[in-house]
Amino acid sequence: MDKVTAVPALADGRRPRADRARQVADLLRGEITHGRFGGGRLPLEAALAREFGTSRNTVRDALDLLRDEGLIERCPGVGTTVSGERYPHGLHRLLGLAEVLHEHGEVTNEVRAMSLIEPPPAVSGRLGLAAGESVVYVERLRRLNGLPLSLDLTYLVRDVGEPLFDADLEHNDIFVLLERIAGQQLGLAELSLEAVNADAHTAAVLGAPRGAALLMIERLAHLADGRPVDLEFIRFRGDRLTMRGHLRRSLNDSMEKTWP
The missing domain is CATH 3.40.1410.10 (Chorismate lyase-like)
Structure with missing residues (x-):
């Protein structure tokens, strides 16, 4: 029997990037509201991409979703920060x-x-x-x-x-x-x-x-x-x-x- 290699769901290239971005946004939203990022600053996009097993573009789209919700702010040279406590x-x-x-x-x-x-x-x-x-x-x-x-x-x-x-x-x-x-x-x-x-x-x-x-x-x-x-x-x-x-x-x- 051939060995089956598990592919992380978030990295499944057959799924639309918008679906994967939504999935990342849901996970990040939960971590934000549970206080994971105590200092108010999220990791860099590259670190988040590694953590969730997906591309930086997908992470960027996910962060855009959270920004549109008013949950985070994204500032060049500063990074991504939590904008308001829930x-x-x-x-x-x-x-x-x-x-x-x-x-x-x-x-x-x-x-x-x-x-x-x-x-x-x-x-x-x-x-x-x-x-x-x-x-x-x-x-x-x-x-x-x-x-x-x-x-x-x-x-x-x-x-x-x-x-x-x-x-x-x-x-x-x-x-x-x-x-x-x-x-x-x-x-x-x-x-x-x-x-x-x-x-x-x-x-x-x-x-x-x-x-x-x-x-x-x-x-x-x-x-x-x-x-x-x-x-x-x-x-x-x-x-x-x-x-x-x-x-x-x-x-x-x-x-x-x-x-x-």
Whole structure:
């Protein structure tokens, strides 16, 4: 039997260079967000080409992709450097933004709107409210170390939402305040995550280019007793946040509760 020589996937000349560049970009993006390049400077193109078993042209194309995402900068005579930190946001626990990012700096909240409203049926239905029952609506621009990070639109059931009119929303997560008001912890949350493009108004508020990629989260939080109390629509700047979590596959998966 003839000996078969393994060919590194990245060096497979039969694949389009754009495919190989995308593959290198994915691997480099992960290493950047996990802090491999602590000094902020990436290795030279030749070193990266050796590491990934591909050509310098492929590496150059991969770096161009990351530059277009705003993750790196490429300057003649200086090299390739990380242009902005992406902060990790865990998906395995129900936490407020300040709780998630406390190791990375100070989260502050600018309350752009807050009022008692009669919500649309779509909101009433998710919160389990009767038609015509009011909710508290809160809109916040959230910053980390002064940099815009997310725009949050929140609908709260009235009995736990109204006390927030007298609370310090600038320096506190709503989750923490809700637990104090309700006298019990939050329990589970139903969550969906998708990518959306920033409209002109949202882009201006977040200080992002129009059409920039945003991470959009819809989250319905329940108290420990199962009652839904907080429906949020959160738009995160995609260039400043990385979603991370731990997923476990078990034999009991088919028996676990799934949410629509």
